Amino acid sequence: MPDLFAEKLLDWYDNHGRHNLPWHHDRNAYRVWVSEIMLQQTQVATVIPYFEAFMASFPDVQALASAPEDAVLSHWSGLGYYARARNLHKAAKQIVEAYDGEFPQDQEALESLTGIGRSTAAAILAQAFGKRAAILDGNVKRVLARYHAVPGWPGQSAVLKQLWQHAETHTPNHRVRDYTQGIMDLGAMVCTRSKPKCDSCPLNSGCVAYAESQTHLYPGSKPKKQKPEKTTWMLIFEDTEGRILLERRPPSGIWGGLWSLPELDPAYGAEELQEACEKELGLVCSDPELISGFRHTFSHYHLHIQPARLPVSGNTRIADSESQRWLHRDEALTLGLPAPIRSLLTEPEQSALL
The missing domain is CATH 3.90.79.10 (Nucleoside Triphosphate Pyrophosphohydrolase)
Known part of the structure; x- marks a missing residue:
């Protein structure tokens, strides 16, 4: 049987996905990269005004690399997880110094930059350059964990390995930019953490967790520790x-x-x-x-x-x-x-x- 996962997802994205986010306009590797870093641990609605202000002050990687760190951190104030801003600043300098201000179009080279991991590198390749690359952010982990009923917390290496295998399998060779945006949108809008809208999900016919009425079990929760x-x-x-x-x-x-x-x-x-x-x-x-x-x-x-x-x-x-x-x-x-x-x-x- 052919894998219809990507086709169903793309059909849904065409009709229901988000096509007008700020980083979709004048799309390039720099804008995709900044948006991806901001979206880590942060919702789209929160990120949008920060992204727009950041782009107004630092419109390209050269501007960011030459900016004082205080100016960069000031634009990040309120977003939290400030290491993201410091790493963004360091990586901008690396791109200017090592790559003449041009983003490398290679997964390994992108991952060598400060603060860029496997999924972020793949998002840049897919979103900015249209290259086939599998992503696995929090929303995608949730979709795949439920679809395949992958037990356990995704922070565990064995669980993460399974999810990456599924991500690689489902990523198509065509329309990869739309696919990566679509699967992130599905996780954010339909396959939500609580009260997922399974009846309107384009993938429900193949979703194991939905078939077993156990969407609440996936993905597994992080073991709780009392915070000091x-x-x-x-x-x-x-x-x-x-x-x-x-x-x-x-x-x-x-x-x-x-x-x-x-x-x-x-x-x-x-x-x-x-x-x-x-x-x-x-x-x-x-x-x-x-x-x-x-x-x-x-x-x-x-x-x-x-x-x-x-x-x-x-x-x-x-x-x-x-x-x-x-x-x-x-x-x-x-x-x-x-x-x-x-x-x-x-x-x-x-x-x-x-």
């Missing part, structure tokens, strides 16, 4: 000129390379903040004003943030450097800031606790 809880003071130091002290975080790790507020060990009590700031940071401050705390969740843990505003009456140690800057709020907001820090700086009049 952490707490920190985040300090809004404001000097006599109305400037805020920001610190650049280390290049790797949470919020890597972004600018954030200084932090202090939560072991210090509120009544100890003034003394701790002078001892730990060399800053002489007036009485602290505590701002309502909140919790921010990362992929590996929950962080309880307790902000405090401290007017600085003397500065014994801190001067502008590569890792620390005194900036007015409007200047600070042009930098790459984590979303919670941006909110703290744009909404300074939160209700105080003291």
Whole structure:
């Protein structure tokens, strides 16, 4: 029997798929690449305004490669998973330096670039160059896991290997650009994580999970671990000129390379903040004003943030450097800031606790 998977999917895509996304216009490898990186772990509706703003500032790979990292991170603020932005910036420089600004049209060469894995490389080849290449993003994993009733969590290597085999088998030799967009659309619009619209799915006649009424079992869930809880003071130091002290975080790790507020060990009590700031940071401050705390969740843990505003009456140690800057709020907001820090700086009049 011929494999009708691709034909049915393409017929569905022609009538129901998404044909007018921003990266479909003036399509080239650069626009496809940026969209693919932004779409990792992020929904299309969220990505669209970020993509459009990013393209307005960095219209091609040369512009991105020559941009300051702070400018790139600033455009990413709120999208999360900031390593994606840093890797995008590094890869742009690699493309300019090693390939004269032209994207390689080879899977292995694309995968050698920072932040580009097997599926992203394949999406660039298929979407930008029309080359046959199998993709396997989160939406595609879900479609194939259900269609073939592949048990287990796709993060496990044995499960992933099976899904890649199915992805390779179903990818057609023709209309590969439409096929790759179509299978992503099907996963996002029909074969959804919860309450899939199986009755309107073009592949339901061959879907094992649907036939067995077990779509809820596929793909298997990631084994759950309890996320640890952490707490920190985040300090809004404001000097006599109305400037805020920001610190650049280390290049790797949470919020890597972004600018954030200084932090202090939560072991210090509120009544100890003034003394701790002078001892730990060399800053002489007036009485602290505590701002309502909140919790921010990362992929590996929950962080309880307790902000405090401290007017600085003397500065014994801190001067502008590569890792620390005194900036007015409007200047600070042009930098790459984590979303919670941006909110703290744009909404300074939160209700105080003291």
